[in-house]
Amino acid sequence: MIIVMKQKVSAEQVDAVSQRIRSLGYEPHIIHGESRDVIGAVGDERGKMVLQSLESMAGVEKVVPILKPYKLASREVCPEPSQVELAPGVVIGGAELIVMAGPCSVESEEQIVFTAQAVKRAGARVLRGGAFKPRTSPYSFQGMEEEGLKLLDLARQETGLPIVTEVVNPRDVELVARYADILQVGARNVQNFALLKMLGQLDKPVLLKRGMATTIQEYLMSAEYILSEGNRRVVLCERGIRTFETATRNTLDISAVPVLKEQTHLPVVIDPSHATGHAQLVPSMCYAGVAAGCDGLIVEVHPTPETAASDGPQSLRPAEFADMMLKLKRFAEVAERTLPQVGGC
Amino acid sequence: MIIVMKQKVSAEQVDAVSQRIRSLGYEPHIIHGESRDVIGAVGDERGKMVLQSLESMAGVEKVVPILKPYKLASREVCPEPSQVELAPGVVIGGAELIVMAGPCSVESEEQIVFTAQAVKRAGARVLRGGAFKPRTSPYSFQGMEEEGLKLLDLARQETGLPIVTEVVNPRDVELVARYADILQVGARNVQNFALLKMLGQLDKPVLLKRGMATTIQEYLMSAEYILSEGNRRVVLCERGIRTFETATRNTLDISAVPVLKEQTHLPVVIDPSHATGHAQLVPSMCYAGVAAGCDGLIVEVHPTPETAASDGPQSLRPAEFADMMLKLKRFAEVAERTLPQVGGC
Amino acid sequence: MIIVMKQKVSAEQVDAVSQRIRSLGYEPHIIHGESRDVIGAVGDERGKMVLQSLESMAGVEKVVPILKPYKLASREVCPEPSQVELAPGVVIGGAELIVMAGPCSVESEEQIVFTAQAVKRAGARVLRGGAFKPRTSPYSFQGMEEEGLKLLDLARQETGLPIVTEVVNPRDVELVARYADILQVGARNVQNFALLKMLGQLDKPVLLKRGMATTIQEYLMSAEYILSEGNRRVVLCERGIRTFETATRNTLDISAVPVLKEQTHLPVVIDPSHATGHAQLVPSMCYAGVAAGCDGLIVEVHPTPETAASDGPQSLRPAEFADMMLKLKRFAEVAERTLPQVGGC
Amino acid sequence: MIIVMKQKVSAEQVDAVSQRIRSLGYEPHIIHGESRDVIGAVGDERGKMVLQSLESMAGVEKVVPILKPYKLASREVCPEPSQVELAPGVVIGGAELIVMAGPCSVESEEQIVFTAQAVKRAGARVLRGGAFKPRTSPYSFQGMEEEGLKLLDLARQETGLPIVTEVVNPRDVELVARYADILQVGARNVQNFALLKMLGQLDKPVLLKRGMATTIQEYLMSAEYILSEGNRRVVLCERGIRTFETATRNTLDISAVPVLKEQTHLPVVIDPSHATGHAQLVPSMCYAGVAAGCDGLIVEVHPTPETAASDGPQSLRPAEFADMMLKLKRFAEVAERTLPQVGGC
Known part of the structure; x- marks a missing residue:
C-alpha cells in the first residue's frame, strides 16, 4: 500500500x-x-x-493499493495456465477449444435431446441448458427445476455430452451437483458469496460468469472465494458488461480475454449470446473470442427460437450453429487451437 | 408491445x-x-x-415494450404512497423522515451499544449493523454472524431502537428474522431471486438495496418478487450506481428518488455512505436526498473509523453525525418532513 | 509518481x-x-x-500518479472559493445563489422577451438561450445564429438580465462575445481544446459544462486550459453523466458538487434540465443541488414546451418555474444562501 | 413515432x-x-x-421513436457496402484489409521516417501520425503542428504511404487537408459539428472516430453530418468506449463491428491501441477485430515507446508490429480478406 x-x-x-x-x-x-x-x-x-x-x-x-488482492487465482502463485477437466476426456485450458452449446432453458425432452444431438454433431463438447432460471420478472418462466435436470441427464445419456447448468440457491447445490458435470454461476450471482463458498467445497468444476458490473479484479476475487475453499476447477466466462450502449444487450468486453490470460491461470470462456442478445451477432463474436485467445465458448442454440421460453432472440438455430462451427474451426487453427469433430447439420 | x-x-x-x-x-x-x-x-x-x-x-x-413489466410495485395498481411500519411506532413513507444509522459491521458489544446510544441521541430511529458481511475478498472480515445478531439484540434492548441487518443466504433468513426488525438485501443480492422469494414469505419489512448496475425497471421487478409472494412491506434504497467516475466509490443516482416516487408507491431511502465512500461527502448527500424527496436515510456511523473492520473511510463519527442531523432537521422541515428528537452528541 | x-x-x-x-x-x-x-x-x-x-x-x-494534474484550478494553489463576477452586480460563488433560466433555443422575439420577463420576475439573475445549437442530427433545428444573439440582446435590454449563450466554433468566439455576458461551453465541447484556449484569452466569464463521460479530474483539466491562458472567470456546471440508466436522459452526479468544492475553488452550478430530460424531475433536482452546496442553477424554461424547437420535454413552464423558485428560496436559506427577489408568476 | x-x-x-x-x-x-x-x-x-x-x-x-434517424449512412438508402478510396490504389471496404500504423505523435524527421519505413515493410498501407494533438492536460505536449505535417509529407515521399492525421479546429481544416490524404476526427470531436460540417465540404476521405460515450446511433448521426454536406468518403473507427472497467484504458466494443456493418454501408476500422492502452493487448485485439469483420485497423507503432512524447505504453515496437502482421494475415485469410505485402521487420 x-x-x-x-x-x-x-x-x-x-x-x-x-x-x-x-x-x-x-x-x-x-x-x-x-x-x-x-x-x-x-x-x-x-x-x-x-x-x-x-x-x-x-x-x-x-x-x-499496489498488490493485486487475489492470490490463488493469480499468475504469480501459479504461473502456468491451468487445464481444467470438465468431464472425462474433456479438458479446457489446453490445446482444444471447448464449445458448450444448448438452449437457454430446458423446455421438454424432445427439445433438449434434439438440440443435444444437433450441437454434438456440429462439434460441441458440452451441453448447456438451464433448469433453474434467474429471471428479472417473477412472472416469467422460472425453469423446470429438478424435472429439467432429469431431462438434461437423459440428453447426456443419449449423446455422451457432459452437461453444464446453473445453480442459483446454495440450498440446491447438492441437488444440481447430483445431475450436472459442471455447475454454472450466473452473472447475477457472481458476488453471491454464500453460493461461491459452497461451490468451493465441491468436487465438480464451476463455470463462473462475470457480473454485468464486475471489474476484472472483483471477478478474480470471486474466483478466489471458490479456490480458497479448495476447489481448483474454476472456469471464467466473460458474458458482456453493462454500458450505456443499447444496440446490444450488453457490451462484450473482448479485451477481458487477454487481460485475464495475463493475470490469472484459469481458463477463459466467452458467452456471445448473452453479451449481444441478438443471434445474428453471435457468429462474429465467436470468431473474435477465439482470435482474442479464449479457451472456449458457450453458445445458445434452440431448435425454434421464435417459440423459446427464454432468450429466443439470441439463440442460433442448429443449422446456423453448424455453419458457425465450420468457420470457427478455421479461426481456431490460426489461433493454434484444435476443434475436432466439426460436422455439418 | x-x-x-x-x-x-x-x-x-x-x-x-x-x-x-x-x-x-x-x-x-x-x-x-x-x-x-x-x-x-x-x-x-x-x-x-x-x-x-x-x-x-x-x-x-x-x-x-410499452407497458411497465411490474404490477404490485406500480402506482397504477396502488396510486397512494405506502406507509411501511418498520417496528411499532416507526413508520416510513409518511410525514416522518426516518434515519437509520450505525456501523458497517458489528464488531463488539462496546462498539455497537455505544454507537446505538449515540445515534439514538442524535435522532436516529433505527440501528443498522452488519453481522453477515458480503465482502469482495474472501480474506476480509466476514462478520460476526449470529454473535453479531446477539449484540444487535443487546443494543436494541439498551436503546429501544429497532434493528436493520443484512441477510445474504436464503438459509439464514429464519435466523436473521429471529433477531432483526428489518431484513436488508444488499446491492449484490438485488437479483438473488431465491433470497427475494423467501423474504416475500416473511412477516417482516425488507430494505431492498438497488444493485450497482440495476436499472430502475429491473429494481422494481426485484421488489415485485417480494411483493408477489405476499410481503408488502418493502422499502427501496438507492445506494449509488457504478459509473466511469472514480472520485466517489459509486455515483449516487439522486434523480432515482423522484423517478421512483413517480413510478412506485414504495418508500425510498438513500444510502450516502456506500454511494460516496467518503465520510466528508456524506452530510451534503443526506441533505440532497431529503431535498429530493426521499423518505429516509441509512448512514454509517462508527466511533473510531480508523480502526473499523470494514468501510471506515465512509463512516461518520458520532459527533459528525449529530451535527449533520441538526442541519438535516432544517432541510427536512422545508421538505415538509418531520425529524423529531434531534439532539446534540 | x-x-x-x-x-x-x-x-x-x-x-x-x-x-x-x-x-x-x-x-x-x-x-x-x-x-x-x-x-x-x-x-x-x-x-x-x-x-x-x-x-x-x-x-x-x-x-x-500521486499528484493531481491540475494546478490553477486546485484548492492547493487557491485555497479560498473564487467569486466570479458574471456581470456588474451579479456575482457567483458567494452568498447569493445565482439562478440562470430561459429556453433551450431562442426561437423568436416574442418567445425570448416573454420568457426573460417571466424568469426575471420569478428571481432568475441570468437569462439563458441558445443561438448556436449543437444537435445530434444534422436535420434538427440548428439555432438562429447571429439573429438569435440579437434577440438575446433585445431581451437583455428589456429586462436588464445578463445573458449566457453557447459557442461551438472557435471561429464564432468573437461574434458571440460581442453579444453575450457569459460564454457557455456545452458538454460535447468540454474537450474541444481549440475552443477552450480561445476562451482563455477572452475577458468574459465562461460557463464550462462537464461532458457526459468526463471524469472530474479530466473536467478540471479542461478548466485548466482556460485558466492557464489567463482567464480566471470559469464557472463549472454538472449536467448529468452517461450511465446505463435510461429512466433519465443522463444521471445527475450530485456528489460531484461536494467533490468539486473540495478539489477546486471555482464556482459550481447544476443543470437539472439536461441531466434528467424530464420537466417533472427538475424541481426536486434543483432543491437537491442547493442542499448539496452548489453555487447556482441553470434551468430550461419555455412558454409552451409542446411547441419548443428543442428540448421541450425538459422545459418548465414559467408558472412551474416560479413555484419552484419559491420553494427553492427556503432550501437556499437552510443552505445559507440568499435568493433575493423571488416572486410569483 | x-x-x-x-x-x-x-x-x-x-x-x-x-x-x-x-x-x-x-x-x-x-x-x-x-x-x-x-x-x-x-x-x-x-x-x-x-x-x-x-x-x-x-x-x-x-x-x-421507430425509425432510425439517419438516412445517408443507412443500409436502407445504400444497401451495398461502400468502398472508399483513401488514396490512389488504396481502397477500404473491399477485399483488402487496410492497416494504418505509425506513432501517436510526430516527434522528429528521424522518428517518423524510420517508423514509416518499418510499418510499410510490415504491410501497412497508410501512415498515421499526429501533428495537432488534443491532450487532456494543457501542460502536455500539444503536437508539432504544421512542422509535423511537413514531416509527414516527407515520410510519404520516402515511402509512398498515404497519411492520415487528425484535425481538431475547423480553422485548420484547409491547412491539414493540404498535407493529409485522410483527415481524422478524434473521439473527443465526434460531436464537434462545426468541424464535421467543414469536413463534409471537403474532397478528402475522413476517418471519424467514435466518442467514448457515443451510442452507435449518435455515431451514425455524426457521420450523417459529413455525408449530408456532400462528402461520401467516411470511414468509421471503433476505439473503445468508457465503462467502469479500469484494467484497460477504454473498453473495445467489438460487437460494434457487426452492428455497424448491419446498419451502415460505411467501412469500419478498429483502433486497439487507444481502446486498450496497453501494447501487450494490441495484437489479440487486432486479430479479434479482423475475425469480427472489420475492414481495417489503425495501430500505434513507435521505435522507442519508453521515450514517446505521448501514448508510449500503448505503442508497439516495429518488430512487435511485424510479428503481429504475420499472424494477422492468416486470420485475415479466414475472414476472406487479403493482406498483401506482409513482411518481417
Missing part, C-alpha cells in the same frame, strides 16, 4: 500514521516529496485488507 | 406475425407506415413476457 | 528505471517490498506529464 | 395529440389498448425531429 498524505501535514501526523502501519504488521517507508509525503507500507497486504482504514486518519489524503 | 417490421417485408410475413400474436392471446393492430409496417399487440403483457420471442420471426426488426 | 516493478525483476532493470527517472529531472526513492520493488519519483510531475512512458520499460508493471 | 398515452386519459386529450400530429404533417393511428391508448404517427420523421416535443402535451406518457 502507498499512503499519500495531504499537503503541509505535521510531522506528528506522519508519525501517527507510521506507527499505525507498524502496529498492523507492516513496515513504513517515508518518501518526502516536493509538496507532500508519501508512505509505503511493506508487507503482504492481501491476507488482511485492513490498511484502507488508514484513510480515516488525520492528514491522510488517500490509500493506494 | 409494438412489433416493428423490417422494410419491404412480404404480406405473408406480416400475416405470420399477426397470427402468432393472436395465438399468444393478444390482438394485433397493423399500422402501414411510409417505409415499414408496425404491429401493435393489445393485451396485458405483464403476466407472460412471451412476446419478445417474436424478434426471431422472419421479417421482424425489433419488439418494443 | 509511483513506479511499481514486476515481481522478480533484476537489479539492472531497477537501476535502468531509476536512471531514467533521474534523467527526466526527478529523484528516485526505491522501496524494497516483500514481493516486488516500488520506486517513488519525487518532483513536480504536473508540468511535464512524461513519467507515464516509463510503463514501456522492461520490468515495469505500472505507473501510479 | 409511437406516442404512448397515460392510463385513463380523456378522449379530448387523445384528440388533441392526434390533431397536433396531423398539424406536424403526420397521420395518426390510434390503437386502443387494454390499459391505455397508443398512437402511431405515420410519416418520415427523420427529416424533422419534432415529434419528441409531444411529450410535453397533457396525457402523454412517452414518445418512442
